[in-house]
Amino acid sequence: MNWLPFLISGSFCQLFMVVEVPHHCDTSWILAVGPNLTEEEQLNLTLPRGPDGHFEQCSMFSPVDWDLDSILAYGLNHTEKCSSGWVYPSEQPPSLLTEFDLVCDRKDLNDIAQAIYMAGLLLGSMIFGPLSDxxxxxxxxxxxxxLQGLFGLGIAFVPHFYVYMAFRCVVGASVSGITMTLLALATEWIGVSSRPNAVLTSHCCFAIGQMILAGLSYGIRNWRLLEIAGSALIFAFFFCMGLPMDCKWKKSWTWASFSCSDSLSFCVLKLKPEKEVKSGSFLDLFRKKHLLKVTLIMSCAWFVNSFVYYGLSLNVTNFGLDIYLTQLAFGAVEIPARFACIFTLQRFGRRKTQAVLLVLSGLVCLIITGIPEDQPVATTVLATIGKFAASASFSTSYVYAAELFPTVVRQTGVGLCSVSARVAGILAPLVRLLGQHHRAIPMAVFGSAPVLGGLLCILLPETCGTDLADDTGDGHPPAQVGAGAASAVGTWAASAGGAPWMCWGFL
Structure with missing residues (x-):
């Protein structure tokens, strides 16, 4: 399995394109009557000061048609919002904030753009899940x-911010198609004993991608060049990537014969159909009682998991420490989180792991609400712990959902869960806007949801050590399997779309 596309997902690159910089209203109008004014004199005459003594960033004195002597004598009193744009530090590299003026009344466009990207993830879940089936x-x-490479490259040349948001929506849809479909391939081709390892490896690549992004963003401060660099990597992956054959879930198969040729280094697996498996549909997820419970609870678990994960990830600019180091730490902490899952999923099972991790991630967010604003180190450490729990829980959700849904509706079921997660991803940046009323509100919301979702997971069946269910007719968890090799063969055989089926490879 090739996990390279996970390395550059584009989920968090916008964080480094909208870094806060000093700014003030453009008041160059006064230079028409006072061309010899210094910059300090210009600002003193045209900008009001706030309670802290600094110039206001979003308001200015209203322009007048007086001469300079009158302005100096009487001063300006009436204020208005910036009407001629803003001025930024000249040494500041081009960013989304400076190029599209994402400040003051336009500041919310940053979070709205993140929400639109998440809407793209939702759109991808709805399109690519059923399409891959x-x-x-x-x-x-x-x-x-x-698509991710093409539209990612297109973003580097957009002339307007609304075009940027549209292209980001397409990139989000393509990212969703990659993550969901590679999950299905990993689950269907690998046996019970190695199933979690394969899925969690993909998530480790995603974490490495976050670290790469922090390094790229630190070295490339121009946002357009950053997009070009990331898209170039995606295209390189496209041409270098190798994937196994697809699985056609139409029939169940049993062994007929197996032969190998040492001289040619390949094997021929001949299978014969054992029984017809009735195909499933989207409605089966709600028509059958046991599947309805799984669908509702897992959708809720994915929702709250995505909610807290993105709630923490998108807040790296607000924790008070260097954004590049914080992002690097957030990416680095996900790697041990993913590997910890390999042990906990096998040792404690899927249900307990899912419930405990969700509750832990929520409690950490609730604790952050009580940390003073002048304690950025404590806040960042707690946020990192929360990111650890949320990341591990997300990996658990992928493994758990793939094992709970039967084969004939697995991709549809996981797709529905992913839709739920994407809805949460859309809401997460919008919830951050509540911080305008009180800084603790977003974290309180992000913390409460996963605690409730974790408690609901207790009602789910345990799937640790069970084989994949083929159809929707059974109301109980799949039976326990024997050796991992037998499970792998069973999963492999069940995926065949015809016989004889030839598998080429080194022995």
């Missing part, structure tokens, strides 16, 4: 990677 996993992955 119809045309196969491999074509969907290749299409998604190509």
């Amino acid at each position: 119809r045309i196969g996993r491999r074509p969907v992955v290749l299409i998604s990677v190509f």
